[in-house]
Amino acid sequence: MSYEFERKHRVVVVGGGPGGYEAALTGAQLGAEVTLVERAGVGGSAVITDVVPSKSLISTAEAAIAVRDSDQLGVQFYARTDADKPVRPEVAVNLAAVNRRLLALAHEQSEDMRTTLENAGVRIITGEGRLDGQNAVIVSTARGEEGTDFDRIEADTVVVSVGASPRKLDSAMPDGERILTWTQLYSLQAIPEHLIVVGSGVTGAEFASAYRALGSKVTLISSRDQVLPGEDADAAGVVESVFRRNGMTVLNKSRADTVVRNGESVVVTLADGKTVEGSHCLMAVGSIPNTAGIGLRSAGVQLTESGHIRVNRVARTSIPSIYATGDCTNFMPLASVASMQGRTAIFHALGDAVTPIELRNVAANIFTQPQIATVGFSQKQIEEGVRRGEIYKLPLKVNPRAKMMGITDGFVKLFSSRGSGTVLGGVIVAPNASELVFPLALAVEHRLTVDQVARAFTVYPSLTGSISDAARAMHTVEE
Template identity: 30%
Template sequence: MSTYDYDLFVIGAGSGGVRAARLTALDGKRVAIAEEHRVGGTCVIRGCVPKKFMVMASDFSHQFETARGYGWTVDASFDWKTFLEHKDVEIARLSGIYAANLGKAGVELVHGRAVLKDAHTVEIVGKGRTITAERILIATGGRPWVPEGLPGIEHAITSEEAFHLPELPKRILIAGGGYIAVEFAGIFAGLGVETTLVYRGPNLLRGFDDDVRAHLAGEIEKRGIKVVLASQHERIERTDAGLISLLDNGLTIETDVVMFATGRIPYVKGLGLEAAGVALTEAGAIRVDGHSRTTAPNIWAIGDVTDRINLTPVAIREAVAFHKTVYRDTPSRIDYEAVATAVFSQPPVGTVGLSEGEARRACTDGVDVYVSRFRPMKYAFTGSDERMLVKLVVDAGSQRVVGVHLVGPDAPEIIQLAAVAVKAGLTKGQWDATCAVHPTVAEELVTLREKQTPSQMAG
């Protein structure tokens, strides 16, 4: 008989933690999970799910505008508070499902902040409860990062507060150039807010393909978003008229709200890792091996707190691999190659595999690049000059398609199936042999025939 209270104790009831807890409990193990906020974690409560609802709500304004070109007369208005109410009801429903599924699996849900006291012991802060476990899994996710030393930063909000603004502002400045920044820029602009996006880098979406970055920057400006690159805040000042953002390029911008979307960091503060012998990387993430085991032999970590690929489906796969490794005697590792991702900007981005730059460094025989920029059929007679980008990156030696990059309508939906082909290692010839579905934007993926020439790439 085990001398511990539980076989497994999970800290953090997000997508990864919940999956690991449920699978382990269904195998007959004694499992508990602690959550200091709401069950569901970042994705369900303050991330991808409510954000996608906001994206869909904000995109209606663009659809109404397009509808006029098709002969529709549209008289519409938007009520922010009604939307928030409906969104919050759905989030509460989803959180309840997560909690119910834990209960059905036999997992004890502990509401409170769990802090490690040693490698086998956690304390539930403020509850007077200490729990022991044979194994511990850390799945606490990440939290927004803001520059704490910036004068006036206390006047700014992060994405977490943006989900609950009591009123829709008339003007907003968003600092950042990654997923969250460009997504919220599209959200607020679509809802009629005068939106400015400020980013310290030379272009948006650092780490993405350069053609994607340049194309998206141009397209979101067509949606009325003002983009200020190569600049950052020096300070924020509050006045009777609003918030004044003073930038290092000399610009002064007055808005009602300043939102920092400058990245997220692993949520490890005050977790007691040192007491348990759990080491961090130089970047502040929990150090793990290929099987998600930390430097403490009986403690594992998965998801954003490990800062590998910070996506919900990845965290879930890491949870499954943890369960197989530890409780099914089937050592399992996650393959992090060719993981597809989407940016729900407006227009959206879908990408999988290598960027052109990455491919040029990785492919010894060089690369072939195929690019198409065109106006989607939907906008043919609406007066819109929006363009779609479709790009294939091919290993010139093996002719494998190693990267697919899309910007435009339905890009996130298309990239999911394109990822299957990239993961399978299909060649450009096999893509070409696939008959097109016409008329669709996706058919460009199998009809691209002309490689970019050096002069086109330079241009």
């Protein structure tokens, strides 16, 4: 009598960022034999040098703002001199201590993720991975002075999650001391006296906002008419107004040609010949996918001109056995999207039930002060006729809870389908907008109408009451 045993499905994940982590964990939970290859640490750059440390820094900046602006709520801090006279102390930020804390948090998060994978049965290899055809990965691991070991791992499914790196310009090459990428900021030991930020996209705007709150003089150089050019125009206008009111210099329609170090300072030369001098410069001019030299083209995987991996809505590439997730793909570059891609890829590869990702249902947030949260169709798309819809905007300052909290900037904006009243999308500009957008994300995902949203109870007083108020104002009358 002979027995045949079914072999486990073999999954090799190259890169342990949010997408790779979720792919590995999901694969193990579904009974696959999973190997994760990661060169820096579980969590990838999102955890180690990007999302976790940057948002931790922003949380510190928010704390500094809360202390600094507390007198608006009647809370005042005073110290006593030797003559028993009250003196208001300055808010000081120990950046070296802040950076030690946030890097420790990043390391702790990475180790927690590693432990979760190991407990699930995932084999983790520290090394570099590259594809060897369509069903194998070559892993190189360092042996110190003895050289490098190479191992070939066969796979039924390969998931590529190698992320992206800061874009570097020859005319503004980072030196890690005065001219910096966002991954190099955490080595700073003191608050920059004058930080020049080149690039007004999400990364540039977030760090400009944070360092201004921490006490730096900040100049933000934007090549476009307005900061955050890809975002809702009203939302970007509010953020830019707050930037300027808080003392930030914003140079719109200005392009940086060169950035050079001059001793203990940096000089940025603009396209019109003008110069800006500061103590440090952050280059936030986009990112490039880490897809070069890892065997993708030889395996037949299609790439875009920019080097991003082309994937469909289940994260599958042009090769059936190869999937890809995260910033290395041509999908939306968000950690939450990468995680969803990782889960979806494994569900699809292993034949489980799968729902293709719908990008317009993705909620996104920009962690400036105030924050900008968005979901669904944009106002621009509605105005251009992509969808026929109604638009309603409610200033946050009329909300009773906002008044209690001293919030004067921001709004809730809803978009609904003309006729049916189905919620198409929305924008929230507010402190902690990332927490407020979830009801709108649910409404978009489940195609609720504005009347259904309005019928849900909100706490009084609460900032979420503005969502209900806006929905109520868009009430549709059945004909």
